[in-house]
Amino acid sequence: MSKGLFITGTGTDIGKTYVTALLVKRLHDAGYNVGYYKAAISGADSVAESDAGFVNATANLGQSDEELLSYLYKTAVSPHLAAKLEDNPVEKEMVIKGYQRVAATRDFVTLEGSGGIVCPIRYDEVGHYFLTDIINWLHLPTLIVADAGLGTINTVVLTVEYLKARHIPVKGIILNNYTGGTMQEDNVYMIEELTGCKVLAKVAPGDTELAADPAMLAGLYE
Numbered sequence: 001m002s003k004g005l006f007i008t009g010t011g012t013d014i015g016k017t018y019v020t021a022l023l024v025k026r027l028h029d030a031g032y033n034v035g036y037y038k039a040a041i042s043g044a045d046s047v048a049e050s051d052a053g054f055v056n057a058t059a060n061l062g063q064s065d066e067e068l069l070s071y072l073y074k075t076a077v078s079p080h081l082a083a084k085l086e087d088n089p090v091e092k093e094m095v096i097k098g099y100q101r102v103a104a105t106r107d108f109v110t111l112e113g114s115g116g117i118v119c120p121i122r123y124d125e126v127g128h129y130f131l132t133d134i135i136n137w138l139h140l141p142t143l144i145v146a147d148a149g150l151g152t153i154n155t156v157v158l159t160v161e162y163l164k165a166r167h168i169p170v171k172g173i174i175l176n177n178y179t180g181g182t183m184q185e186d187n188v189y190m191i192e193e194l195t196g197c198k199v200l201a202k203v204a205p206g207d208t209e210l211a212a213d214p215a216m217l218a219g220l221y222e
């Protein structure tokens with residue numbers, strides 16, 4: 001039976017893809033049958049140039065373009081707007097089928113969100129879909145990627161509170177661009193203290209491996 005994990009972040013450009021690629025690589029290299037799926041990607045001209053192409057290549061997953069995502073938009077804006085501009089709205093069934101297609105062959109399916117946790121995927125007369133709808137449709141737990149630096153206490157606590165208020169499980173946090181020092185070490189403490197969630201790993205600029213136990217990472221999926 002396949003298990004899933006939804007990786008969200010405290011915003012766009014925060015390092016979700018970079019960290020997801022390292023996490024999936026760590027599992028793949030340890031022999032886990034892991035896959036990747038992203039419902040809607042905006043801001044890329046091709047799959048190869050997109051988040052999905054980066055993760056597929058970095059972790060050497062060997063997934064086909066069709067398997068990696070359901071919607072690809074060229075316009076680098078929120079997916080709901082890109083969908084309107086490119087006349088290709090997200091359909092709930094397409095997302096569910098897209099996930100199920102990967103789950104059919106991979107034991108651990110890793111989904112990446114778009115932007116931060118509040119990201120409209122579709123917003124028109126037919127439907128108002130957000131990332132939290134995808135999480136609920138697929139009954140997924142979440143992992144939060146956040147920057148290690150100044151301002152992260154606020155954005156992590158807000159993201160966790162948003163998810164907790166919707167009864168969505170938060171399995172932990174990974175801090176990106178971690179360079180250590182008094183402030184960042186205190187950020188780790190304050191984030192754990194204020195959210196009750198663990199900082200599971202730290203990624204430094206330029207890291208090519210994730211310093212985390214594969215069995216612990218696999219245990220995050222449900």
Ligand SMILES: Nc1ncnc2c1ncn2[C@@H]1O[C@H](COP(=O)(O)OP(=O)(O)OP(=O)(O)O)[C@@H](O)[C@H]1O
Nearest residue numbers: 012013014015016017018114115177204205206207
């Ligand atoms: N630890 C890191 N070391 C080096 N480069 C990084 C690191 N983290 C992120 N980057 C780079 O920063 C940029 C933004 O990261 P990334 O694409 O992972 O953000 P994202 O949160 O996935 O954005 P989006 O919301 O568009 O999906 C990318 O060019 C990525 O390669």
Ligand SMILES: C[C@H](N)[C@H](N)CCCCCC(=O)O
Nearest residue numbers: 012042043076077078114115
């Ligand atoms: C284009 C960008 N790189 C992401 N793919 C989408 C970011 C959506 C952000 C939505 C918002 O919070 O304003």
Ligand SMILES: [Mg+2]
Nearest residue numbers: 016017051112
């Ligand atoms: Mg990304």
